[in-house]
Amino acid sequence: MSDALYETDFYAWANQQAALLRTGKLTQADIEHIAEEIESMGKAEKRELVSRLTVLLLHLLKWRHQPERRGKSWSASIRVQRRDLTRHLADNPSLKAKLDESIADAYGDAVIQAGAETDLPEDVFPVVCPWSFEQMMAEDFWPE
Numbered sequence: 001m002s003d004a005l006y007e008t009d010f011y012a013w014a015n016q017q018a019a020l021l022r023t024g025k026l027t028q029a030d031i032e033h034i035a036e037e038i039e040s041m042g043k044a045e046k047r048e049l050v051s052r053l054t055v056l057l058l059h060l061l062k063w064r065h066q067p068e069r070r071g072k073s074w075s076a077s078i079r080v081q082r083r084d085l086t087r088h089l090a091d092n093p094s095l096k097a098k099l100d101e102s103i104a105d106a107y108g109d110a111v112i113q114a115g116a117e118t119d120l121p122e123d124v125f126p127v128v129c130p131w132s133f134e135q136m137m138a139e140d141f142w143p144e
Helices: 002-008 010-022 031-065 072-091 093-118 133-137
Strands: none
Touching: 002 010, 010 031, 031 072, 031 093, 031 133, 072 093, 072 133
């Protein structure tokens, strides 16, 4: 029954599993699917990290390469992403070990987006991220 419910009504399945776990009925719980869902949640947290880094890096690249277009919107986006990243890493401190890998992934995406949004060729941007995580997160860092 639990397997069918997992496939047809995830919300009901999740509530059922939570109730089973809370009452200690582990033998009745759908352990395999619960494990899959927990793993999926962890992957989602890493994707969120990469997504936030991508937005931050995109706006830092635009800030650096199009100084004539700097404005409140870019500044606000940079500041908000810094705050969101700080909160996300505070909520998920083990993701700090994945920062180098995540920055590399995010930077590649940011370059593609920056090329499209600025009409500059992608080879104008450095091949690897030119800033450390500490630099890009510093409130007083605005690349020139």
